[in-house]
Amino acid sequence: MSEHTKRLTQLAVLTALSLIIFAVEMQIPNPFPIPGIKLGLANIITVYAVYHYKAHEVAAVVAARLILGSVFSGNMSALIYSASGAFLCLAGMLLLKRVIDEDHLWIASVFGAVLHNTGQMAAALLILRTPSLLIYYPFLLVSGCLAGAFTGACAQLVTHRLKGWKR
Amino acid sequence: MKYKVLVIIIAAILAAGIIGSIAVINSTDKSTVRVLSDGKEIYRADLRTAQDTVFDVEYQGHVNTVEVRDHQIRVQSADCPDQTCVHMSWLKSSATPVVCLPHRLVIEYADSSDDVDAVTG
Numbered sequence: 001m002s003e004h005t006k007r008l009t010q011l012a013v014l015t016a017l018s019l020i021i022f023a024v025e026m027q028i029p030n031p032f033p034i035p036g037i038k039l040g041l042a043n044i045i046t047v048y049a050v051y052h053y054k055a056h057e058v059a060a061v062v063a064a065r066l067i068l069g070s071v072f073s074g075n076m077s078a079l080i081y082s083a084s085g086a087f088l089c090l091a092g093m094l095l096l097k098r099v100i101d102e103d104h105l106w107i108a109s110v111f112g113a114v115l116h117n118t119g120q121m122a123a124a125l126l127i128l129r130t131p132s133l134l135i136y137y138p139f140l141l142v143s144g145c146l147a148g149a150f151t152g153a154c155a156q157l158v159t160h161r162l163k164g165w166k167r
Numbered sequence: 168m169k170y171k172v173l174v175i176i177i178a179a180i181l182a183a184g185i186i187g188s189i190a191v192i193n194s195t196d197k198s199t200v201r202v203l204s205d206g207k208e209i210y211r212a213d214l215r216t217a218q219d220t221v222f223d224v225e226y227q228g229h230v231n232t233v234e235v236r237d238h239q240i241r242v243q244s245a246d247c248p249d250q251t252c253v254h255m256s257w258l259k260s261s262a263t264p265v266v267c268l269p270h271r272l273v274i275e276y277a278d279s280s281d282d283v284d285a286v287t288g
Contacts, residue, residue: 099169107173114180138187145181 011053011061018045018065019072026073034136036081036120037143040113040151042069046086047109047155048162050093051102058094062086080127081120088119102159109152113144199277200240200258202233204270211277214238226270233274240274242267 022042030038042065049058066086070079092115096108117140124133202210204224210233217235221243224231231252234243242252245267252267264275 100173104170104173107170107177110177111173135191138184138191141180141184142188145177145184 007053007057011049011057014045014049015061015064015068018042018061019068021045022065022069023072032139032143034139036117036124036136036140039147040116041154043089043109043112043116043151044154044158046090047093047105047112047152048158050090050097050108051105051155051159055094059087059090062090081123084123085116085119088122089113089116091115103156105156105159106149106152109155110145110148113148113151114141117141117144201275201277202240203273203275206271214240224270224272226272229270231267231270231272241265242272242274245270 019042021044025039025041032038045065046058046062049061053061063083066079066083070076070082089112093108093112096111100108117137121133121137121140125131198215199211199213201208201212202224204226209224210222212235214235215238217238219236221232221234224233229246231245231247232243234241239257241257242255242265245253247267247269249269252265252272255263255265258265258274258276261276264273266273
């Protein structure tokens with residue numbers, strides 16, 4: 001099997017996995033009424049991929065996840081918020097990857113989550129032009145720190161378990 | 168060493184978020200109050216700007232006297248037998264509205280975050 005095909009297949013598996021996680025998480029009722037607050041379990045895959053694949057490969061996985069995810073959830077209008085959040089998060093994590101090694105992955109994940117929420121908030125402010133939306137931002141920061149630490153810890157566990165899967 | 172710095176930054180972000188959240192929770196609730204008599208709103212005011220005033224609320228011949236003073240609101244006196252509403256004193260939090268059950272009177276903080284939620288839908 002050529003190296004290229006192998007990589008493509010692995011990326012496809014990652015995309016499928018994150019979509020499954022996304023779909024399962026959608027079924028869990030959210031106790032917080034504020035849009036933007038959720039665990040974001042699908043980002044476990046993103047965090048993992050950031051540390052094991054090239055930048056454009058991770059971007060492809062995330063883009064496919066976002067588009068297919070919004071099709072599955074039937075919420076196309078949310079795509080612009082999640083996309084702006086996801087790509088700000090991705091850009092930040094790709095930079096942080098140079099500073100933070102794999103054993104401290106959760107730190108990168110927390111920054112990624114906070115950047116994700118910041119991107120969402122910026123998009124919402126640009127689209128809705130309602131400055132009072134900013135009162136949600138502190139809540140998003142708290143949820144970003146907690147959710148980011150959780151998904152980061154999960155990703156660290158995955159990294160540990162998957163050693164040897166990808167050569 | 169550099170991880171220590173990063174963790175401190177995270178802690179700072181978390182602390183800023185928590186402090187901000189607490190500030191938001193405290194500020195959005197505690198401005199606009201309303202007085203409901205038998206479910207109908209008969210008085211609404213922003214406590215930060217409200218003039219000191221005393222007014223009577225009548226329900227089926229019974230009277231509660233509501234007082235607004237120094238940006239606070241309470242039931243000053245009532246002719247009900249239990250006087251619970253008078254003993255509750257000044258309205259303190261949105262979780263504990265001042266209520267006079269026999270006269271169907273409620274003094275509570277109006278939910279001022281309504282307009283924000285309407286935007287986000």
